[in-house]
Amino acid sequence: MQDTNNFHPSDFGLLPFLEALIEERHVSRAALRLNRSQPAVSHALARLRDIFNDPLLVRGEGGLQPTARALQLAEPLGEALALMRSMVAQPSFNTEQCHRHFRLSLSDYGAAILLPTLVSRLRKSAPLVDLSIVSYGRERALAALIDGEIDLAVGVYPILKQARHADLRSALLFEETFACLLNESSGCGALSFDDYLARPHVRVSVALQDDSEVDDALARLGYKRRIAVQLPHWSAAPDLVRGSDLVLTAAKRSIEHLGRGGLQCSALPFQLSSFPFVQTWHRRREKDAPHRWLREEIAAIAGAEGRR
Incomplete structure (x- = not known):
């Protein structure tokens, strides 16, 4: 492997790859998160291994596991990238210019109470946003979120509390009986x-x-x-x-x-007991501005429904 002194200023662009790889522990999921091809991520990992003179991620039980060096890098890397992102962050999100295709899992019930108002709002405020709706069972929907197949799932998911879903985030929309x-x-x-x-x-x-x-x-x-x-x-x-x-x-x-x-x-x-009707997403989408905006739109619609 090459010496770490071989680090070139152009290699700074590889740091988000390292962050994604350490957090996702999976090349395909890191590629999805970064909106890059799998070969591009694999190539970046190879270069990062040269730079840090360390394997960084190795095969282990359940997939790739970060080495001690990668874990040591994780916190300062996250802080540095957060600072860089705050410096270039856009002050506002322009919904009218947003080109996005969101994939949601909704039951018939969820679609009936949310979709008519949501689509009406999107056509007025975000006409370039497209939606694809699927109706998955509970296990299937959460697995699809983890794999990046869908962006958001709305429904009743008591299994969210299980340890294997620790990377999923959720927000209560309303209580139902x-x-x-x-x-x-x-x-x-x-x-x-x-x-x-x-x-x-x-x-x-x-x-x-x-x-x-x-x-x-x-x-x-x-x-x-x-x-x-x-x-x-x-x-x-x-x-x-x-x-x-x-x-x-x-x-x-x-x-x-x-x-x-x-x-x-x-x-x-x-x-x-009443049960929570929630929306849930993977943490990789947590700071995605368009995704956050969509969640806020759904929360507003559900909030009005919950007050009925």
């Missing part, structure tokens, strides 16, 4: 617990193995409901209930307006 939707002619007033368990149920879930908070709560009580129909499409679920003995348990905001025309909305017949 559950309610039941059933055919009006099948009963009046509140649904009893015994009747709830005796009836067949509709469950909306993208992933076959995604048990909901409802199923988890029933399991803690020692009960299990029968799922007669499971489907990924929320829009079709209410019509399955109409004229049948089926019960749909869902977020209250998504069904309370349907309690008419042959359907009724009933309170859940057992105790279940």
Whole structure:
């Protein structure tokens, strides 16, 4: 390896590569974060190894691991780059000139309450911003954030607390509760617990193995409901209930307006805590100004929804 005295002023441009590689511990994810090609990042790593006369990252359990020298460099490197970025930071973010394509994971429920207003706002204030929406299950959505496949996930993610998701950040949009939707002619007033368990149920879930908070709560009580129909499409679920003995348990905001025309909305017949509806993203996007602006737009829309 070459001596560290071989450092050239042009090599200062490699320092963000080193920061990304130490934090991401993965060449492909570092490339995504830097918006550079994987070969370019690999080439930068090779040059950095020459400069510092150290491997910096070595193969280990779970992928690349930083060497002792890399860990020693991490803090002063972060401070130096933060200072440089503060010196060149733009004083404001111009939404009208922003060319970005954001990829979001939203459930049918999240799309229904957020997208109409969000798209309307974007068309007026950020007409060059494009959106692609996917609907992933909880595990899949968080994995896609980590891999850089999507930019933002909005929904209910209790597994965010797990250690393997330590690189994800989240913000509460509002607290939600559950309610039941059933055919009006099948009963009046509140649904009893015994009747709830005796009836067949509709469950909306993208992933076959995604048990909901409802199923988890029933399991803690020692009960299990029968799922007669499971489907990924929320829009079709209410019509399955109409004229049948089926019960749909869902977020209250998504069904309370349907309690008419042959359907009724009933309170859940057992105790279940409210649940947080959040937006979550990878820390690599934390200081990305357009990404932060999009999060703020979503938070404002959800805040108005949460006050209903």
